[in-house]
Amino acid sequence: MxxxxxxxxxxxxxxxxxxxxxxxxxxxxxxxxxxxxxxxxxxxxxxxxxxxxxxxxxxxxxxxxxxxxxxxxxxxxxxxxxxxxxxxxxxxxxxxxxxxxxxxxxxxxxxxxxxxxxxxxxxxxxxxxxxxxxxxxxxxxxxxxxxxxxxxxxxxxxxxxxxxxxxxxxxxxxxxxxxxxxxxxxxxxxxxxxxxxxLRGLLGEEIIVTGPDKDLHSGLYGGAAANPIRVLSKILAALHDGQGRVTVPGFYDGVTELPANIQAQWDALGFDAEGFLGGVDLSVPAGETGRSVLEMIWSRPTCEFNGIVGGYAGDGFKTVLPSQARAKVSFRLVGEQDPFAIRESFRGMVKSMVPADCTVEFLNHGNSPAxxxxxxxxxxxxxxxxxxxxxxxxxxxxxxxxxxxxxxxxxxxxxxxxxxxxxxxxxxxxxxxxxxxxxxxxxxxxxxxxxxxxxxxx
Ligand SMILES: [Zn+2]
Missing domain, CATH: 3.40.630.10 (Zn peptidases)
Known part of the structure; x- marks a missing residue:
């Protein structure tokens, strides 16, 4: 036959x-x-x-x-x-x-x-x-x-x-x-x-920062009282460096470079990165410096913020210092990255950045390896x-x-x-x-x- x-x-x-x-x-x-x-x-x-x-x-x-x-x-x-x-x-x-x-x-x-x-x-x-x-x-x-x-x-x-x-x-x-x-x-x-x-894996975490025991007037307490939004923003801002790399200690353990044959196949695909980002009205890749857009979405790990809540977000204006601020953070994982080790390291890093009279809680939103x-x-x-x-x-x-x-x-x-x-x-x-x-x-x-x-x- x-x-x-x-x-x-x-x-x-x-x-x-x-x-x-x-x-x-x-x-x-x-x-x-x-x-x-x-x-x-x-x-x-x-x-x-x-x-x-x-x-x-x-x-x-x-x-x-x-x-x-x-x-x-x-x-x-x-x-x-x-x-x-x-x-x-x-x-x-x-x-x-x-x-x-x-x-x-x-x-x-x-x-x-x-x-x-x-x-x-x-x-x-x-x-x-x-x-x-x-x-x-x-x-x-x-x-x-x-x-x-x-x-x-x-x-x-x-x-x-x-x-x-x-x-x-x-x-x-x-x-x-x-x-x-x-x-x-x-x-x-x-x-x-x-x-x-x-296939990338996924790790989901939620951070809840609590400061004062109630919402406060920013004229009365502003300057003296810790503001959970300020604390949370500082933490989130610290999770990437100037090169777009994730700063959680040990995060890149288990991340390997693409084998040469795969890299060559990806190069040959002629992926239209401009069109890909252009399709959502963007033009500047936001991942790690020196990485292609294909690498950013297929073979590199990420840390992204999927939601932030805190303070007054309604119409108009309210000079409030909130008691609490929270953020949902997800990591896409690749290679041999260990979701459990990364969760622990992430929580350790966050805790180390919370001032003494604020507290932080974490919610586990699941994980799967790559x-x-x-x-x-x-x-x-x-x-x-x-x-x-x-x-x-x-x-x-x-x-x-x-x-x-x-x-x-x-x-x-x-x-x-x-x-x-x-x-x-x-x-x-x-x-x-x-x-x-x-x-x-x-x-x-x-x-x-x-x-x-x-x-x-x-
Ligand atoms: Zn199907």
Missing amino acids: SLDTILSRIDDDIDASTERLFELLRIPSISTDPAYKADCQTAADWLVSDLAALGVEAEARPTPGHPMVIGHAGEGGPHVLFYGHYDVQPVDPLELWHREPFDPEVQDGPAGKVIRARGACDDKGQLMTFLEACRAWKAVTGEWPCRITFVFEGEEESGSPSLVPFLEAHKDELSQPDIALICDTGLFDRQTPAITTM TVMSTADPAFEKARLALSDEWPNDAAFIGSGGSIPIVGYFKEILGMDSMLIGFGLDDDLVHSPNEKYDFRSFHKGIRSWARVLDALTR
Whole structure:
């Protein structure tokens, strides 16, 4: 068999592939709204029967919420776990849709044909790229490319309450694969595929500085009484130096420089930093001196202030010395930075700056470490080259400024790295009215998975 035969089969079958996706898109599987509980079950059942049509032993396993679809196929070669989710976001405000959200249609768009429907991209369209690649492979060769475990979740859009308990309970069954393939991310741009290999972690803290036991008149006490806003401002201002670096002692422990090959890939992306900042009416990067904007959002840690409250903020003017001032502070973490050590160091630094007759309290708003995939695993480079064969530009290992919780759960509970490959675009309107998926993303996405599976099994 040759990969070319499978790719031709995908091209020949694309209309039927689209129709199958439409069947799934017609099911309004909105996970957060109890009114659609039966529809979530219907979507899970649809996937079970589609997997069964491929000869996969699959089941919709019950959870306290919506079912988890689990299937096992193939034997020999590497063992991959494929993850996608069949639930979708609510559709309101419905009046902003130009078409029934669950009545999918192929439409002409400014950049080519698009598939319009809730879930067209997130995540039904993306999920089906992988299933369709498997279908073509099976049709041409009569076999599976390798051993595959399918995991389709039905609660991703509503916080995945059943996921961790399910993974814990089925650890023996699900921790066998070598790597997880997750299709819920995007292309870097229309021409450039990407594998997301770095996800920043997050640490959330709230500082509450208390001074006098009540709000005071600034004419009567001003000058003599400690002002919590002044104390808090001084603390916040001290958290960055003149170079934009975070001053918390030990903050950069575990932060490493980008490997040369990744740096070269990022340089080749030709990222439009001016356009990125220009899009929000800014022009001057605010991160560390000497770092590119891509580094600032993907590979460097940050300290940001997300809210400050204190004193009188209503209309007019009030000469008050407040009793209390508070700030919400978040840190995006990278590499091996230890959230617990940073929290301790941050609190120590803040305490040392509070005058003797003021007090400070902290609220813990959670933490998660960064995730860095071991791209030294040859599977990553194989997949990158395979994607590069399908798309106009070479694929890159990229970072993501935010976090993707499932990746952390697969790592912590199942002990496996995830390869995040997806074909979404920034203008897909995921979670918004008029969601779409480029027809080209769907078609080339299917072809991409065939190439990736071929590469991984060589
Ligand atoms: Zn999604």
